[in-house]
Amino acid sequence: MAPTLVDPFSDSSDLREFVINQGNGVKGLSELGLKALPKQYIQPLEERTCMTNVIPQESIPIIDMSNWQDPKVAKSICDAASKWGFFQIVNHDVPIHVLDNVKDATYRFFRLPADVKNKYSKDHSSSNNVRFGTSFTPQAEKALEWKDYLSLFYVSEEEASALWPSACRKEVLDYMKKSEVVIKQLLQVLMKGLNINEIDETQESLLMGSMRTNLNYYPKCPNPELTVGVGRHSDVSTLTILLQDEIGGLFVRKNEGDNWIHVPPIKGSLVINVGDALQIMSNGRYRSVEHRVVANRSNNRISVPNFVNPRPADKIGPLPELVASGEKPIYKQVLYSDYVKYFFRKAHDGKKTVGFAEL
Numbered sequence: 001m002a003p004t005l006v007d008p009f010s011d012s013s014d015l016r017e018f019v020i021n022q023g024n025g026v027k028g029l030s031e032l033g034l035k036a037l038p039k040q041y042i043q044p045l046e047e048r049t050c051m052t053n054v055i056p057q058e059s060i061p062i063i064d065m066s067n068w069q070d071p072k073v074a075k076s077i078c079d080a081a082s083k084w085g086f087f088q089i090v091n092h093d094v095p096i097h098v099l100d101n102v103k104d105a106t107y108r109f110f111r112l113p114a115d116v117k118n119k120y121s122k123d124h125s126s127s128n129n130v131r132f133g134t135s136f137t138p139q140a141e142k143a144l145e146w147k148d149y150l151s152l153f154y155v156s157e158e159e160a161s162a163l164w165p166s167a168c169r170k171e172v173l174d175y176m177k178k179s180e181v182v183i184k185q186l187l188q189v190l191m192k193g194l195n196i197n198e199i200d201e202t203q204e205s206l207l208m209g210s211m212r213t214n215l216n217y218y219p220k221c222p223n224p225e226l227t228v229g230v231g232r233h234s235d236v237s238t239l240t241i242l243l244q245d246e247i248g249g250l251f252v253r254k255n256e257g258d259n260w261i262h263v264p265p266i267k268g269s270l271v272i273n274v275g276d277a278l279q280i281m282s283n284g285r286y287r288s289v290e291h292r293v294v295a296n297r298s299n300n301r302i303s304v305p306n307f308v309n310p311r312p313a314d315k316i317g318p319l320p321e322l323v324a325s326g327e328k329p330i331y332k333q334v335l336y337s338d339y340v341k342y343f344f345r346k347a348h349d350g351k352k353t354v355g356f357a358e359l
Contacts, residue, residue: 009038009039009040012040015038015040019134020121020133020134021123022114022115022118023114023115023117023118023121023132024114025114025117025134025148025217026041026134026146026147026148026219026221027110027148027217027219028114029219030219030220030221030300031219034222035222036222036223037221037222037223037226037227040143040144041143041144041145041146041226041227042143042223042226042227043143043226043227043228043231044143048225048226048227048228049225049228049251049260049292049294053258053259053260054251054259054260054261054262055254055259055260055261056262058254058261059261059264060080060084060086060087060088060252060261060263060271061076061079061080061084061087061088062087062088062089062090062266062269063076063077063080063087063088063089063090064089064090064091065089065090065091065092065093065182065185066091068185068189073189074189074192074193077186077189077190077193078189078190078192078193078286081190081193081274081278081286081287082193082285082286082287083287084252084287084289085234085252085273085274085286085287085288085289086252086263086271086272086273086274086289086291087271087272087273088263088266088269088270088271088272089182089269089270089272090266090268090269092182092270093178093181093182093185094175094178094179094181094182094270095178096268098171098174098175098178099175099243099268099270101171101174101175102168102171102172102174102175102243102304103243103245103302103304104171105167105168105170105171105172105215106168106215106216106217106302106304107302108167108168109150109165109167109168109215110148110150110215110217110302112165112167117132117150118132119132120132120150120165121133126163127159127163128153129152129153129154129155129159129163130150130151130152130153130163130164130165131150131151132148132149132150132151133148133149133151134147134148134149143227144227145227145228145229145230145231146218146219146221146224146227146228146229146295147216147217147218147229147230147293148216148217148219149214149215149216149217150165150168150214150215151212151213151214152164152172152212152213152214152215153210153211153212154173154176154210154211154212154213157173160172160173168215172213172215172304175213175243175304175306176211176213176306179241179270179306180208182241182270183208183239183241183308184204184208186239186272187199187204187207187208187238187239190278190282190286191203191207193285194282194285194319194321194322195321195325196319196321203319205311205314206281206310206311206314206316207238207278207281207308207310208238208239208308208309209309209310209311209314210309210310210311210312211306211307211308211309212306212307212309213304213305213306213307214304214305214307215302215304216302216303216304216305217300217301217302218249218293218295218296218300218301218302218303219300220296220297220298220299220300221295221296221297222297223297224294224295224296224297227295228292228293228294228295229249229292229293229294229295229296229301230291230292230293231292232253232290232291232292233290233291233292233351233353234275234276234279234288234289234290234291234351234353234354235273235275235276235288235305235307236275236276236277236307236309236339236340236343236353237275237276237277237278237307237308237309238275238277238278238281238308238309238310239272239273239274239275239278239308240271240272240273240275240305240306240307240308241270241271241272241305241306241308242270242271242272242273242303242304242305242306243270243271243303243304243305243306244263244265244271244301244302244303244304245265245301245302245303246265246267247265247296247299247300247301248262248263248264248265248301249293249294249295249296249301250262250263250271250291250292250293250303251263251291251292251293251294252273252289252290252291253289253290253291260292273288273289273291274286274287274288274289275288275307275308275309276288276339276351276353276354276357277309277310277316277336277339279354280316280317280318280331280334280354280357281316281317281318281319282318282319282322283318283319283322283323283327283329283330283331284330284331285322288351288354290351309336309340310336311336312336312337312340313335313336313337314335314336315333315334315335315336316333316334316336316339316357317329317331317332317333317334317357318330318331329359330358330359331357331358331359332357332358332359334356334357338356339353339356339357342356
């Protein structure tokens with residue numbers, strides 16, 4: 001039975017039962033028509049997005065990929081990865097209909113009844129590779145984040161066919177496959193920027209040996225100024241390829257200081273960001289950058305990030321070619337699965353995860 005609207009979740013165990021255990025998520029909370037944000041979602045002041053810190057005239061680079069091998073385009077990609085950590089690409093090789101289909105599939109999955117989605121939750125999913133959840137790491141967070149997600153780790157087509165939800169399986173697989181061309185183009189350019197002119201099979205496997213796609217759902221929120229869709233963090237990936245809808249809400253930290261830049265949605269574009277793994281492997285030449293997502297009072301928002309990662313059993317550290325050329329390593333070799341576990345064990349905390357690999 002749905003709770004009543006008068007402070008329905010003063011008891012945190014009631015909220016956990018409704019949101020997590022029953023699989024209603026924040027989508028279920030939003031659809032109750034709550035007049036005020038449950039206290040469990042109220043972020044400390046320092047974690048809320050202060051719009052006076054947003055630089056309205058600034059933008060991350062927008063790069064036309066139609067002639068990606070052109071030295072000027074290659075330079076703009078490497079410059080964006082080292083100075084900004086984020087850029088948008090247009091005229092890339094992922095067909096628009098593939099992007100539209102995966103957005104439709106995201107809405108289709110989240111429209112499923114709570115008990116159907118809940119079959120994929122941590123307590124009920126038949127595999128760790130398929131996970132429906134809410135917030136980030138609820139058991140470690142002092143304040144929850146206003147987001148639901150479905151996370152799909154790709155092992156094989158057979159496993160996906162057997163275990164992924166039919167509401168989105170075909171479309172996510174297509175998005176992952178069609179993105180591979182662009183991912184390889186970007187990695188080829190970025191490696192050349194480090195004077196690594198050929199990517200052999202071993203390096204390709206290290207850079208993009210595993211992939212995870214998340215379907216993110218940010219429902220309308222009664223008090224968006226008090227909470228976050230996603231808190232400050234950098235990704236643990238090599239690269240993240242993000243498809244966002246037309247609503248907007250992604251903000252990127254500008255270098256040092258507390259200034260933030262909105263990443264405006266551009267129809268047909270993909271947002272690319274450097275993850276911690278690439279920062280570590282490039283010995284700090286390419287930068288993973290903090291980003292966050294704000295909640296929205298009037299619109300539901302979706303996004304579909306495709307995380308391109310090393311394999312869990314890989315060791316990551318500065319690439320041997322960089323060290324051989326005389327660069328002093330600033331990171332040690334760490335097992336990638338240990339790095340990822342460290343990230344997921346705690347609440348979002350900016351870029352603190354990178355410290356795990358620092359010398």
